[in-house]
Amino acid sequence: MTPDFLGLDPKSVLLLGPLLAGTLSVLFQRAAAVIGLVGMGVGLFGAVGLAVTLMEHGPMATQLAGWAPPLGIQLYADGLAVFMILMTAWIGAAVGLFTVGSWGITTSDQDTGAHVRARTYFWPLWMLLLAGLNALYLATDIFNLFVTLEIVGLTAVGLTALAGTRQSLQAALRYLIIGLVGSLMILLGVDYLYTAYGRVDLGSIQSADTSITATLALLIMLAGLAIKAAIFPLHFWMPDAHSSATVPASAILSALVVKAALYMAMRLWLAFAPPTDFLPILFGVMGAGAIFFGSFQALRTRRLKMLVAYSTVAQVGLVTLVFAATGTIEAASVWRGAVFLMLAHAIAKAAMFLAAGRLIEEMGHDRISSLRRLPAGGKPAAFAFVIAAISLVGLPPSGGFVGKWLLLDGMIAGEIWIWVSVVLISTVLSASYMLRVIGRLLRRSVLPSERQDGSANWRLGDGVALGLALVALVLGFGSYLPLNLIEIGAPFPTFTAAEPAVTYGADGADL
Amino acid sequence: MTTDLIYAFAGIGLIGIGLYRLAVSSSALWQLVAVNVISVGVGSIMIASAYRGPSVPADPVPQAFVLTGIVVLVATTAAALCIVRRIDEMNDDHDT
Incomplete structure (x- = not known):
């Protein structure tokens, strides 16, 4: 068993808490928001507990019902997994607060049918999605990864459809x-x-020799994951889905769901990527394509949420570049940079979607061209949007800056100049499409009616968006904390160690 | 040697047909049927991979994978059909 945290097993809390909350919120629909909030609090508790026990005891493996792999299912928590779980829990909690702020705790009688449906069914879907994400990060065998990704995928579709519009x-x-x-x-x-291999747990596959079949399998799975993670050119479903969903759902989909598929691709790659040049180059080209195409579309779209969604395409491409840098001498730095970029993007993108949602709520539409005529109520959200954009572009001291720095550091040491230039160009491109919005927000023309009333009314949603954006901005100062966390269990390859860095189940003595 | 290869190549063929249809058709129902054809192809390949020789029983694990795949597919198809129906209802409302 995992060591206890305050008398509870954090892994069980992480998996069963949101699952239970999801089920209960279907049964008691009137209290769905309350149950959802409690479920998220429980998830947060489990995530913090798991991180604390990880710091104390190192990586933890749990054999379900005492069956060891390959027969049984193992849950394994190393630094990378706990990092992702913590990220999911905190951003999820913030989005939950935003949801309560904009939709209220209870449904009132004045609400129309579609609104009530969106409000009640958001919580069960989101709780099941949270349970699926936590299970995915803890899974160690490929089949469980597939099943949990399926849970994540289906609930994510539900969240997309929740808006109820034809689009x-x-x-x-x-x-x-x-x-x-x-x-x-x-x-x-x-x-x-x-x-x-005759097995499906990553630990045993890792130690085996790579064969043609394994390479083929990796290629097929990465193709599947490229669809799920919206890696160019398989991203085409994503901007529509992310921009037409309700605001909290957009934030969750863009900040967290895409990362789950990226995480799985990273795990597979770290476990048994073949020592060929072909796959790194392929993924480098896909990443570069995503950066150029995503930025191009973000530059020409007319709708605010579409711009934010296309920015996700470009940012996912940036993270994808990590695969292009594997095999170079500073691969560990590149991996750390990519993982840190995922965190920075998740926080900033959640903040940006929430801020965009508030802006749209104040304006009544989401045309970028009319952002200059923003009513006074949109001021705090505009502020949050600008700060989130700073992190997405990667200006210091934001989290995006540190992530890009680590990525570039490793790439320069590995002397892969073409990808270095792609990363640099991506910064220019993201600055240019973000400036489309920021420029209009800064050069706001004052409406005649708001001259007397200069102060803006703050909503809870503004506070959440601004809080997330500020965290993304100062993330660079505290970057050693997450970077130390992901090192626990040494998930990334170092140049000196020729043997696999991770041995799953080697510490399974805590049976 | 031959029997499982026939299944495997038939599976690859089905995947190809399904992918082609998915790419060229714009109707949601066609796309859904195409995905189901792909899944039959994937299932055939997986069942063929369980084959271990004429006198040895087949490996049960890939068959369990196929079963899981079928469960996922049924649930997903049902969900997709629900969404298709909802879109159709919206179109009807729009027309009248």
């Missing part, structure tokens, strides 16, 4: 169908791996 339903349908193709690819890859 969001069509986006959700496309997401579902394309995502299903991705799932089938991953399932096929799981089967190939099983045929090659």
Whole structure:
């Protein structure tokens, strides 16, 4: 068993808490928001507890019901997994607060049918999604990764469709169908791996030799994951889905769900990437394509949420570049940079979607061109949007800056100049499309009616968006904390160590 | 040697047909059927991979994978059909 935290097993809390909350919030729909908030608090408690026990005891493996792999299912928490769980829990809690702020704790009688539906079913879907994400980060065998990714995918489709508009339903349908193709690819890859090794747990596959079948399996699974993580050119379903969902759902989808697929791709890659040049170059080209295409689309779109969604395409491409840098001498720095970029992007993108949601709420539409005529109520959200943009562009001292710095540091040491230039160009491009919004917000023309009343009314949603944005901004100062955390259990390869850095289950003595 | 290869190549063929149809059709129902064809192809390949020789029983683990895949597919298809129906209802409301 995992060491206790305040008398509870953090892993059980992380998995069962949100699951229970999700089920209860279906049963008691009137109290859905309260149950959801409690579920998120429980998830936060579990995440912090797991991090504390990880710091004290090192990586922890739990064999479910005492069955060891390959027969049983193992939950394994190392630094990287706990890092992702903590990120999910905190951002999820912030988004939950925003949701309560904009939709209220209880449904009132004046609300129309579609609104009530969105408000009540948001919580069960989000709780199940949270349980799926936590399970995905703790899973160590490929088949469990597939199953948990399926839970995440289906609930994410539900969240997309929740808005109830025709646009969001069509986006959700496309997401579902394309995502299903991705799932089938991953399932096929799981089967190939099983045929090659006779096992599905990552630990044993890692120590085995890489064969042609394993390379093929990796390729198929990465293709499936590229669909799920919206890596160019398989991103085409994503901007519609992320921009047409309700505001909290957009934030969750863009900040957290995409990261889950990226995390799984990273785990697979770290476990058994073949020592060829072909795959790194392929993923480098895909990442560069994502950066250029995403930025181009973000530059020409007319809708605010679409711009934010296309910025996710570009940022995912930036993280994808990590695969291009594997095999170089400073690969560990590049990996740390990519993981840190995921955190920085998750926080800043959640803040940006929430701020964009508040802006749209104040304006009544989401045309970028009319941002100059923003009513006074939109001031705090505009402020939050600008600060989140600073982190996404990667100006110091933001988290995005530290992530890009680590990425560049490793790439320069590895002397892969072409990817260095791509990262630098991505900064210029993201600055230029963010300036489309920021410039209009800064050169706001004052409406005649607001001259007397200069102070803005703050809503809870503004506070949440601004808080997240400020965290993203000062993340650079505290970057040693998450960076130390992800080192626990040494998930990343170092140049000196030729043997695999992680041995899953080697510390399974705590049975 | 031959029997499982036939299944595997048939599976690859089905995946190809499904992917083609998914790419060229814009109707949601067609796309859904195409994905189901792909899944049959994937299932055939997986079942073929369980084959271990004429006198040895097949490996049960890939078959368990296929079962999980079927469960996922049924649930997803049902969800997709619900969304298709909702979109259709919206179109009807719009027309009248």
